[in-house]
Amino acid sequence: MGSARSEGGPERDQDPAGALGWDDGLYEGRDAGVETGRAKVPGQRGAGDAQGADGEGEAEPEDPDEQPGRDSGTPGPVAVPEQPGPPDGESGPGRRRPEAGEEQDAPDEAPGEAAEAAPRKPKRRKRRILAWTAAGLALTLVAAGTAGWFYYQHLNDNLDRKPLHIGKSRAPEPTPNAAGQTPLNILLIGSDARDSEENQRLGGARETYGGPPLADVQMLLHLSADRSNMSVISMPRDTLLKIPECTDPESGKVYPATVGTRMTNQTLMRGGPGCTVATWEELTGIRIDHFMMVDFAGVVSMADAIGGVPVCVDANLHSRTSDGKGSGLKLKKGTTEIKGEDALAWLRTRYGFGDGSDIARAKAQHMYMNSLVRKLRENTGLSSPNKLRNLAEEATEALTVDEELASVAELYALAEELKKVAPNRTTMATMPWVWSPSDRNRVEPKPDDAEQLFRLVREDIALDGRDGDSPSPSPSEDETSEDPAADPAEIAVLVRNSTGSPVAAPVSGRATDLVKLLTEAGFTGATADQNQVENREETAILYPSAELEGDAQSVAEALGMPLGTVRKSAEVSGVTLEIGADWAEGDTFPKPKKGDNEPPDSAEALNGSDDTACMEVDPAFTW
Template sequence: MAQSEVRGEAPAVEDTMSLTSRITDAPARSGRHGGRRRAGGPKTDRRTRRRRVLRWSATVLAVVILGTAGAGYLYYQHLNGNIQKGKRAGGDDSKAHRTAPNAAGQTPLNILLIGSDSRNSKENVKLGGSRDHVGDPPLADVQMLIHLSADRKSAAMVSIPRDTRVHIPECKDEKGKDFPPTDDIINVTLARGGAGCTLLTWEELTGVYIDHWMTIDFAGVVRMADAIGGVEVCVNQNVWDHSTPSQRGGSGLKLTRGSHKVKGEQALQWLRTRHAWGSDLMRARAQHMYLNSMIRTLKKQNVFTDTGRLMDLAEAATKSLKVSEEIGTVKKLYDLGMEMKSVPTDRITSVTMPNVPDPDDPDNHVVPDKAKADKVWQMLQDDVPFDKNGGKSGGKKDAGKDKPAKTPSVDAARLGVLVQNATRTSTEAAVSQRASAIGQVLVQKGYARAQADTSGSLAEDKTIVRYPSADLEGDAQAVAKALGIPMSQVQKSTDVSGVTVVVGADWRTGTAYPKQSAPKAGDLPEGTDAANASDKPTCMDVYKPYQWH
């Protein structure tokens, strides 16, 4: 199969048939325009035989071409048939907004990768351990956001530990079942409306618009690891992740000290190991090591010129992934892969969300380390590279986010402005009377009809001014200017009926909106455990109870 066939560019059957007609027409025309046939003449017999041979050869060639193209087309359809798809979002979209285009008109791409612990197939039960959970809704034990910069010159991979307690918004599953909002650990989102709910939870937590999601289960990891041919990992001590008297379970990973190429079930064991590394946070580090190593491996291999390897990878990938429906074809996945492939290895950085022990359950759960995590989210929102190896990459200054001011439609004194309190976070209650306080600031600045919304508190990381229609954009901009809110935080929204100030968690105190310095490339906060894909990996340390001799 040619490379173009995997991309979904195999010749269509009708195109090949027109090619067939062009080939078969040639000998027919030579016969019609030749001289009269002489019965029994040797020269005429030779010419006739040549014409028959030409017609026969052309017909065979046409059949071969048609058959090959048809096989390619059928194989392409077969790959498309492998792909499982689902809705992008499991309910009403959150208030996350897309990053505005950079000076070249390019926008970033954000993809949420979810590892499911589903045991709802014989293959997954065999690989996943406990049979007690057969039939249970799957949990999202691995969650990682892949961010491709607008110019496709840098990328980031951000993990959130599965035991992070967050606010989960209202979600809906594929059958329309409703799940009310709740506070819980983030890995239950997959069981509360599927991958679309996990996506909405990430958007609410980070403020980052997520374009697509992909999920992969135990069996999928094994298939992909085998298709790649193995990925190199490293441990500082002999490791055996098994049940102990004090801790039941374990992935079964057993390796000697040093570097190893893991594939198949052993690759799955590496990615699932938690106890042997000492914590779920260290599991994220091991997963980053695996992914960075996999990236280096794929870049070294001539996958796109090796038809056999390409077919193996295409088969494994399409059987292993479930994706949001807008990228649910081979061609779209191939194009997505090519965009990722274009990013240099030294421009790919993996991090873990900065976190602290959960005050309500410090032994088992964590919560975002708010100030540090917010800086990571801001870098993603503004498309600021996590590395320092390439300078600017469509950062805030280049994004064209400060809109030109438009003329207000009415005088400030006549404009109705609603102020909402959205200072609640996953770890802090809403600040009492916050909407009233900011409403009074607006009244003092001439907005006599500003009033607080008393219907309840919301949760927004960032303060936003919303407006419902184009005729009120200038008015919303004027309100933002009066409060010192950046124009980039003025948004059109169908969720409001008039100009609405949503006071977020970034403005919990004071009457002047706090000025925020723009993050710089590579300026990651402490606690992210950052690793660059081009770095020589640091081997994993093994927690002592899981070392063996």
């Protein structure tokens, strides 16, 4: 992994961040110089660490597509300055007092000169003046440090805090790599809240003022354990999913798990961003460490603070329909730098981009984020202390974050981790999808491709293909659960035949075959599920709670399956083997095929270094 130092532009004579007492290493691409041990990297876990109304009767919200401007967007995470010290008396800046028994600094004169110098009154007066000057300087430094500390607290107070997860079940912790490092997963959420006059003005749809917010933008940012690469996965706003049970942390209201599917953007109205996190974990099996959420006004204020970000369209664009729908974005063909409300309009535009779907909008959001990251690394437009201070102010006022990320120091530590990844090792992707058979205006996760993409993230495999096509590690190469496994004869295993597909029936007797295999391995409590079950592309072993994780891993080891196939799920009540189409025959679990460790084409991956990408404009929206 190359040093971030080489990514930046030329050094400046004046360091604007230094003038503030901050470190703007993220913006320059130079080493930030954060002191080791100052703050634990948010979400970084060691090998031994532990983390700590259903809509069934409710009227479903009106489709935002039918309302002018019911879209949203959010740029990526923003770095903020490092923490200045507290006031004097609280281990803050200023002159250090010697500890008890510590030697004082030697005087300016040699020992023999002191006696001779006693009669020299001018020198004594000079020393008195120097002493007063030093005292004044010390007081000035203490005052400056105190002001810096209070400003730091002010930035902390700007941040809005919410619980990370408000569901019943968490996804399992990822297994640390050989160096003891773990990946970092952050959910980025764009809220369409109309809870203020400014958000109402920017978002339109006056009839929704004061109503529950929707999570119109959802992106999972995955930073690899070794910090060499980063993947960002968008979920289309129109995705239909089952939403798990969530409990509102403020009112205590319990929203039961949905019986059918709902649009994923409704997760935010079921108790807050913690329910959006719970839904992602339930769907993907990926443990999420943090979330960051921003609303319309926040996008505009941060985009203004950052400055122009270049975007490209392949024809003149005006996003406005004859009946007034659309974002109103108007751009000339080619590359334009956008900021403020134009940046928000770009992130919200559907009418005019591609086929006018939320899928096309996600692609435009990826392009903006890639340009934003390149700009921040090059320090373009952020060359003065005032601009850096303004960015810190706007970012902290705009963001809602989880409680573990709710300080400037934690956000800065996160930014330091993110800047380690070069743009050419950053990949933007969209969750593979298919049109929903129940509603042709909605989509669902594509059964095989979506799971393949999620598996790559769970197993910390880079989406740019530079991790190679080596097979998944064998169980003996992975770290096992801290939960001890019971004796095989005491472990009840339910075996489900999920080998069918949309065009083929399940393989007859497949569950019975695997029950026999498990029984021979000592799992005499294994039984075949006689009920009709959903088909799945890949075989997995599911367990409902932490106390059964060791048992599930024991089953995987007996069958020769990698631990990456063992997942926690609220959909099962005990250890459950779901046999997928990938193991439709034979007693030996199949090795990954060539290409299995690459994202599917349907993910539409975009490399972060691609500065030639241009949005396709619908001819009906040109001028």
